[in-house]
Amino acid sequence: MDNLKQELKEKIIENLNLEDMNVADIDDNDVLFGDGLGLDSIDALELIVMLDKDYGIKIADPKKGKSIFESINTMAKFISENRN
Amino acid sequence: MKNCYINGVGSVSAQETSDYETFLENYKEITTNITTVCKPNYRDFIKPNRIRRMASGVKNGVVAAKIALTEANLDSPDAIITGTGMGCTIDSEKFLKNIVANDEQFLTPTSFIQSTHNTVGGQIALSLQCNAYNVTYVHNATSFETSIIDAMLMLNDDASKILVGAVDEIGKQTTEFYKEAKIVKPEEIIFKDGLLNSKTKGTSLSEGAHFFVLENEKTTNTYAKIKAVEIYDILEENKIEEKIHQFLKDNQLDIDTIDAVILGNNGNVEFDCIFNNLQNGIFKHTQQLYYKHLSGEYYTANGFGLYLASNILKNQEIPEIVKINHKENKSLKHILLYNQYRGEEHSFILLSSC
Numbered sequence: 001m002d003n004l005k006q007e008l009k010e011k012i013i014e015n016l017n018l019e020d021m022n023v024a025d026i027d028d029n030d031v032l033f034g035d036g037l038g039l040d041s042i043d044a045l046e047l048i049v050m051l052d053k054d055y056g057i058k059i060a061d062p063k064k065g066k067s068i069f070e071s072i073n074t075m076a077k078f079i080s081e082n083r084n
Numbered sequence: 085m086k087n088c089y090i091n092g093v094g095s096v097s098a099q100e101t102s103d104y105e106t107f108l109e110n111y112k113e114i115t116t117n118i119t120t121v122c123k124p125n126y127r128d129f130i131k132p133n134r135i136r137r138m139a140s141g142v143k144n145g146v147v148a149a150k151i152a153l154t155e156a157n158l159d160s161p162d163a164i165i166t167g168t169g170m171g172c173t174i175d176s177e178k179f180l181k182n183i184v185a186n187d188e189q190f191l192t193p194t195s196f197i198q199s200t201h202n203t204v205g206g207q208i209a210l211s212l213q214c215n216a217y218n219v220t221y222v223h224n225a226t227s228f229e230t231s232i233i234d235a236m237l238m239l240n241d242d243a244s245k246i247l248v249g250a251v252d253e254i255g256k257q258t259t260e261f262y263k264e265a266k267i268v269k270p271e272e273i274i275f276k277d278g279l280l281n282s283k284t285k286g287t288s289l290s291e292g293a294h295f296f297v298l299e300n301e302k303t304t305n306t307y308a309k310i311k312a313v314e315i316y317d318i319l320e321e322n323k324i325e326e327k328i329h330q331f332l333k334d335n336q337l338d339i340d341t342i343d344a345v346i347l348g349n350n351g352n353v354e355f356d357c358i359f360n361n362l363q364n365g366i367f368k369h370t371q372q373l374y375y376k377h378l379s380g381e382y383y384t385a386n387g388f389g390l391y392l393a394s395n396i397l398k399n400q401e402i403p404e405i406v407k408i409n410h411k412e413n414k415s416l417k418h419i420l421l422y423n424q425y426r427g428e429e430h431s432f433i434l435l436s437s438c
Binding site for chain 1: 137190
């Protein structure tokens with residue numbers, strides 16, 4: 001699980017062009033959207049595509065997106081439970 | 085036509101033009117055939133949460149626009165008009181490459197959103213929270229001039245303050261295509277005279293962003309007055325002199341009353357002969373200037389030409405580095421810019437001092 005969390009942080013920084021951040025700046029429990037990391041709706045679309053492309057997971061119910069993408073912990077948990 | 089004053093100028097180019105307190109004092113000698121801009125400190129102008137999605141052309145455009153607006157002490161213009169020859173090539177290339185690499189699957193939105201031609205105009209409007217008229221013209225080498233014409237028409241109607249500018253950026257893949265098409269010179273360039281006296285095809289490629297605040301009213305920061313702009317997509321070579329004479333006559337001037345002409349020589353032996361014929365012909369006794377040894381060539385490089393002309397008229401001084409010949413000029417009242425790209429897309433811009 002720790003490897004997956006590390007990998008997710010690296011992918012988020014790269015895919016979302018978070019130029020000034022490095023892995024150590026993101027805590028596993030940091031809120032990703034809004035006041036936390038400051039991600040927005042375009043980033044949400046980028047993350048949905050990333051889950052599909054890199055982990056083979058399609059989010060069938062968009063309403064669940066908010067809880068899945070809450071933090072690195074919630075994302076890692078969802079991926080480990082649903083990856084192919 | 086109502087008056088059209090240049091009251092603010094912002095430029096990001098291969099030279100340190102974003103430092104608006106200096107004017108070509110410490111110019112960079114360009115000897116490479118592909119040159120990117122001297123990057124300003126983008127974070128001084130753009131919020132960090134916006135900057136991360138912007139490719140260089142978008143950042144350069146926003147910075148140039150903000151410098152021009154600051155100079156003119158203007159918060160929100162009546163219109164934002166942008167010209168671009170190629171648009172946002174970096175994000176266009178990125179999006180198209182993703183389509184191929186991922187077999188048309190898993191396409192992410194960012195590069196698609198940022199790849200449209202109106203991205204620069206849109207980002208400027210977003211940063212200013214400006215909901216006014218916002219248009220981007222894409223007409224190759226007359227994109228910028230078309231934008232100025234639109235701005236002048238609006239100033240003649242209800243608008244009184246307009247932000248108008250031009251942006252083009254270097255994209256890696258597009259540059260490869262240019263190399264294949266021999267639009268870019270394969271060899272290095274000897275600075276200044278090497279480009280001016282080049283005997284080979286192709287040019288020195290670059291990029292840039294230039295924005296201007298145009299207003300009806302003169303201010304303490306006024307650079308110059310734009311008297312007229314004309315463009316011709318197709319113009320037979322033997323008709324150019326005639327068109328220049330007519331253009332000047334329409335504005336109650338003639339060749340003898342032009343204090344300097346700024347030409348768009350870009351080192352391409354195939355088409356610079358058009359400029360050379362004018363240099364040895366109707367402009368033989370006129371102070372001749374050129375700038376593409378400083379700016380490089382791109383579809384909207386004439387934005388650098390207008391930056392140059394505006395500063396010359398404001399300062400009443402011509403930097404030695406842009407002079408082709410040397411004539412005595414007691415005062416500088418009228419400057420004509422003439423540009424063409426590969427024998428087509430001819431433009432005339434006439435400026436007067438204030």
